Amino acid sequence: xxxxxxxxxxxxxxxxxxxxxxxxxxxxxxxxxxxxxxxxxxxxxxxxxxxxxxxxxxxxxxxxxxxxxxxxxxxxxxxxxxxxxxxxxxxxxxxxxxxxxxxxxxxxxxxxxxxxxxxxxxxxxxxxx
Amino acid sequence: xxxxxxxxxxxxxxxxxxxxxxxxxxxxxxxxxxxxxxxxxxxxxxxxxxxxxxxxxxxxxxxxxxxxxxxxxxxxxxxxxxxxxxxxxxxxxxxxxxxxxxxxxxxxxxxxxxxxxxxxxxxxxxxxx
Numbered sequence: 728x729x730x731x732x733x734x735x736x737x738x739x740x741x742x743x744x745x746x747x748x749x750x751x752x753x754x755x756x757x758x759x760x761x762x763x764x765x766x767x768x769x770x771x772x773x774x775x776x777x778x779x780x781x782x783x784x785x786x787x788x789x790x791x792x793x794x795x796x797x798x799x800x801x802x803x804x805x806x807x808x809x810x811x812x813x814x815x816x817x818x819x820x821x822x823x824x825x826x827x828x829x830x831x832x833x834x835x836x837x838x839x840x841x842x843x844x845x846x847x848x849x850x851x852x853x854x855x856x
Numbered sequence: 857x858x859x860x861x862x863x864x865x866x867x868x869x870x871x872x873x874x875x876x877x878x879x880x881x882x883x884x885x886x887x888x889x890x891x892x893x894x895x896x897x898x899x900x901x902x903x904x905x906x907x908x909x910x911x912x913x914x915x916x917x918x919x920x921x922x923x924x925x926x927x928x929x930x931x932x933x934x935x936x937x938x939x940x941x942x943x944x945x946x947x948x949x950x951x952x953x954x955x956x957x958x959x960x961x962x963x964x965x966x967x968x969x970x971x972x973x974x975x976x977x978x979x980x981x982x983x984x985x
Contacts, residue, residue, distance in 0.1 A: 746875030
């Protein structure tokens with residue numbers, strides 16, 4: 728059983744931009760646009776170990792994602808949860824799965840391949856409209 | 857002198873949806889789509905005292921806003937700062953200023969008028985692309 732409401736699942740299934748909130752080392756919030764992918768259990772993001780987004784969730788795993796519907800902007804889904812998976816992605820297969828989903832092409836190998844990681848957010852609570 | 861880069865100021869001037877991150881009472885992040893307005897000094901939001909968004913910033917004023925450009929989604933601005941103004945808005949003039957900006961019409965009085973407040977975020981740091 729997922730906490731994601733059936734009525735708003737399309738917002739995770741469509742290749743929309745999400746806005747991913749994490750906690751900086753001092754506990755203040757950070758929020759940035761991100762690619763994401765939902766596998767029915769976790770929402771996955773791609774980042775690299777040299778970025779704050781990674782350092783933030785490695786220190787405090789609590790995070791949240793906001794996605795609204797560009798066709799009906801008052802329709803939105805917020806997912807709050809825990810980044811309980813951080814997976815090394817030096818092959819960049821995870822990166823390319825996301826890039827493909829968003830219609831972006833890059834030449835392999837990408838320069839930051841050794842630093843790429845995938846973050847898996849497990850949803851715990853939602854709000855939506 | 858504002859910390860908002862000239863190159864990305866249009867993202868605050870256009871009536872785009874922002875994604876506003878605040879801290880819940882337990883310190884975990886919350887993020888939701890919001891209307892906003894930039895007056896050159898603060899970014900203003902409308903909410904009401906019965907909502908978490910208000911309770912969050914009343915307890916911990918640290919907050920962040922992410923806005924991306926719908927025409928070029930990789931172009932974005934993140935603003936981090938402090939909500940150093942919370943202004944009662946029972947006249948709802950502040951609410952209607954924002955509603956007008958986003959092309960929405962409501963009949964006066966709106967039912968939650970006694971609870972309406974404006975939150976003013978003072979930018980301290982930015983990230984952008």
